Amino acid sequence: MASNAAFAEVANLAGDPARAGMLHALMDGRALTATELARVAGITPQTASGHLLQLTAGGLLSVEKQGRHRYHRLASPAVARMLESIMQVAADTAPRKKTFVGPRDVALRAARTCYDHLAGHLGVALADALVKRGDIELTADAGIVTKSGAALFDRLGIDLGIDLGASGKRKGRMLCRPCLDWSERRPHLAGHVGAALCKHCLSEGWIKHIDGTRAVAVTVKGQRNFRDVFGIAMV
Amino acid sequence: MASNAAFAEVANLAGDPARAGMLHALMDGRALTATELARVAGITPQTASGHLLQLTAGGLLSVEKQGRHRYHRLASPAVARMLESIMQVAADTAPRKKTFVGPRDVALRAARTCYDHLAGHLGVALADALVKRGDIELTADAGIVTKSGAALFDRLGIDLGIDLGASGKRKGRMLCRPCLDWSERRPHLAGHVGAALCKHCLSEGWIKHIDGTRAVAVTVKGQRNFRDVFGIAMV
DNA sequence: AAAATGTTTCGGCCAGGGCCGAAGCATCGC
DNA sequence: GCGATGCTTCGGCCCTGGCCGAAACATTTT
Structure with a gap:
């Protein structure tokens, strides 16, 4: 079935630490600019730009340009639910260290x-x-x-x-x-x-x-x- | 937050084409052996073995050894729901080609x-x-x-x-x-x-x-x- | 026009990780 | 026991892909 490749692509998009950080930051449904997302992910703007391009092409994000800013947000509630469900599994998996809470x-x-x-x-x-x-x-x-x-x-x-x-x-x-x-x-x-x-x-x-x-x-x-x-x- | 790394790890596990194929094959809830999974993923058993080790360590799969076979299955319904939700997003994204149907x-x-x-x-x-x-x-x-x-x-x-x-x-x-x-x-x-x-x-x-x-x-x-x-x- | 800010493109560096062949364990059947 | 079968470990190849600096582009501000 052809859908397998698409599946792997979507999961892979969410599977990079930098991109995961950005998606995480967008989980509240608001739209953020490329620079803001670069900061939360701990990478430079030009690297973030590449990631955002991928995420948008992959259908996870939608962008809205406003002046010299570009606002990125989750493309749909389905994406939010997907992220939720991944966090779910990750939380089940991760109860190793008592989790240091900052x-x-x-x-x-x-x-x-x-x-x-x-x-x-x-x-x-x-x-x-x-x-x-x-x-x-x-x-x-x-x-x-x-x-x-x-x-x-x-x-x-x-x-x-x-x-x-x-x-x-x-x-x-x-x-x-x-x-x-x-x-x-x-x-x-x-x-x-x-x-x-x-x-x-x-x-x-x-x-x-x-x-x-x-x-x-x-x-x-x-x-x-x-x-x-x-x-x-x-x- | 520390959970971000765990999130990326889980998503990354699902994001490799070979591993995605295996997970896909396990979506019906049955348990399959390493060799069977290698075949569906189109890779050699030794490569599959490595992947299966990762998936198990990552909490996505559970194994049950039975004689000289090792049966792998999804670790929990939560994992199944996660895979579902990823397929969901992938399906939304992928309506490019009229999908060749074998x-x-x-x-x-x-x-x-x-x-x-x-x-x-x-x-x-x-x-x-x-x-x-x-x-x-x-x-x-x-x-x-x-x-x-x-x-x-x-x-x-x-x-x-x-x-x-x-x-x-x-x-x-x-x-x-x-x-x-x-x-x-x-x-x-x-x-x-x-x-x-x-x-x-x-x-x-x-x-x-x-x-x-x-x-x-x-x-x-x-x-x-x-x-x-x-x-x-x-x- | 010129400067400042936000974003993208280009080029090159480099590590991580997927892949396989060969060999080593484990288990089953005879 | 012996060989067959399933699975894993080891070693080395190779290439994808993330990263940044520099520079180009776009838009707003002065």
């Missing part, structure tokens, strides 16, 4: 964005709280928003914009996707619902990005809301 | 196993039929087995062995996972439910593996059952 790691483990949804301790705590309250049900493979969950999201002003699928008449339930967290080893809320919740938290000012990283900090307002709405006590 | 490809596209569930035209048709009959509901991210679906599976003698999760009292619904088919570009049924269905089809003799490949052939008995039970007319 200050950056601490923040990342506490709360971060994962493409379009929330991960880390906060992400898992949110998922746990929603499950405990009976607002969602989760298995390893899939999840569902219950009636009470739908009401909660509605009350919060989160529009889940019910997926209509092929037929416009779909009245079905709201499904969501679990995503195993590499730091917590427990599932958090991903997919359409997870993205909507994350967007809401950001727009309401409950959390905000730290510097230019994927890590997020919980604001005072956020702490209050997470406590009152979800019963989560922040550390 | 006789092998024809069989693969018609019906094949994908780790532990059914894919290809048959897999998609089954998923479509179940959705149409109202036995399952699917979105891009997740799926659910309805009451009528649960009854159907029960009638067929398929034990979904309801996932109990942490608490033993779980009465919740049966969730399942969709998996975008690389040949059909439409979702088929994966996860726990998909695996149970596939297992049932094999044990009932509705389908059987062609040679030693992932491709499966529908038996006469299978044709009758797919028609009567699911309303699927085989080509």
Whole structure:
């Protein structure tokens, strides 16, 4: 089958340390410039340029030129899911050393964005709280928003914009996707619902990005809301 | 973060053409010997040996020695999902040439196993039929087995062995996972439910593996059952 | 126009790693 | 035991591909 070569090419693109670093940095869904990506990967801009060309040609990234900058982002949610699943396997594999945790790691483990949804301790705590309250049900493979969950999201002003699928008449339930967290080893809320919740938290000012990283900090307002709405006590 | 190196290592393992071929061959969940894998990858046994050592050390494969043979299989469902997601991206990327389809490809596209569930035209048709009959509901991210679906599976003698999760009292619904088919570009049924269905089809003799490949052939008995039970007319 | 900044192209260096032939172990069957 | 079969280790070949310095190109700013 011809697809084998394409498979190897895609995996190989993600398999270089420098390129992996760039992809990792793009995992929060934002677009970064070539120079920024060179810095995070620890290489010179001209080397990064070559890598970015490859990644774009390989369909992993899309670029958008804006003035003298070129903004690179993940080409699709499918790419993000692929990166997630690789991290998954890598996390399973790597539990060798107790993992030295730098200050950056601490923040990342506490709360971060994962493409379009929330991960880390906060992400898992949110998922746990929603499950405990009976607002969602989760298995390893899939999840569902219950009636009470739908009401909660509605009350919060989160529009889940019910997926209509092929037929416009779909009245079905709201499904969501679990995503195993590499730091917590427990599932958090991903997919359409997870993205909507994350967007809401950001727009309401409950959390905000730290510097230019994927890590997020919980604001005072956020702490209050997470406590009152979800019963989560922040550390 | 230290995990970046592990990530690159895992992706790199999958990124070599020879190793990719082996992983691809193992995607049906069965265990193969080193020599068999060397043959499918088009390399000599000694080269394959080196690759297999790396894949095992990297946590992608597990080996089981049996006499003078060594059976290699994917180390976990997480690895299978990772491979799936890479194929996904590769399929999106690769629609360049109208894809020359050899006789092998024809069989693969018609019906094949994908780790532990059914894919290809048959897999998609089954998923479509179940959705149409109202036995399952699917979105891009997740799926659910309805009451009528649960009854159907029960009638067929398929034990979904309801996932109990942490608490033993779980009465919740049966969730399942969709998996975008690389040949059909439409979702088929994966996860726990998909695996149970596939297992049932094999044990009932509705389908059987062609040679030693992932491709499966529908038996006469299978044709009758797919028609009567699911309303699927085989080509 | 000229200078500054972001990005790409070119050329050459170099190491890592895939490949195979030959030989060494292990296991099975007789 | 002996030879056959499956698998691994060793050694050496070779070539892909990542890296950087220098320079060209593009775009914005002064």
